[in-house]
Amino acid sequence: xxxxxxxxxxxxxxxxxxxxxxxxxxxxxxxxxxxxxxxxxxxxxxxxxxxxxxxxxxxxxxxxxxxxxxxxxxxxxxxxxxxxxxxxxxxxxxxxxxxxxxxxxxxxxxxxxxxxx
Numbered sequence: 018x019x020x021x022x023x024x025x026x027x028x029x030x031x032x033x034x035x036x037x038x039x040x041x042x043x044x045x046x047x048x049x050x051x052x053x054x055x056x057x058x059x060x061x062x063x064x065x066x067x068x069x070x071x072x073x074x075x076x077x078x079x080x081x082x083x084x085x086x087x088x089x090x091x092x093x094x095x096x097x098x099x100x101x102x103x104x105x106x107x108x109x110x111x112x113x114x115x116x117x118x119x120x121x122x123x124x125x126x127x128x129x130x131x132x133x134x
Contacts, residue, residue: 019105021061021062026108027107034050034112054093058107062103070084085098086098095110096111109125
């Protein structure tokens with residue numbers, strides 16, 4: 018069975034979603050949202066939900082040669098890439114009200130810098 022893994026930036030953003038949701042609407046709602054997010058990610062990794070390819074020229078830095086896909090879960094955009102073994106690597110999880118291109122570029126740059134180390 019395929020699975021999913023978080024890159025550090027996505028893991029941090031997941032924590033931020035938990036904290037914000039918990040503060041605004043309580044822990045029960047935060048738990049419900051995060052569990053729904055993980056269910057969505059599992060369905061993505063199993064290819065039960067169609068993958069949408071992000072146009073490379075729009076956001077992906079030119080020196081980073083990889084295909085980035087995205088999907089929406091409620092108010093958030095999930096950005097991911099395909100990994101070996103049919104897993105997906107979650108690059109970032111961004112709320113639609115954020116400066117998505119700027120934040121995604123920052124998270125992609127972190128991956129580039131990490132892979133060069």
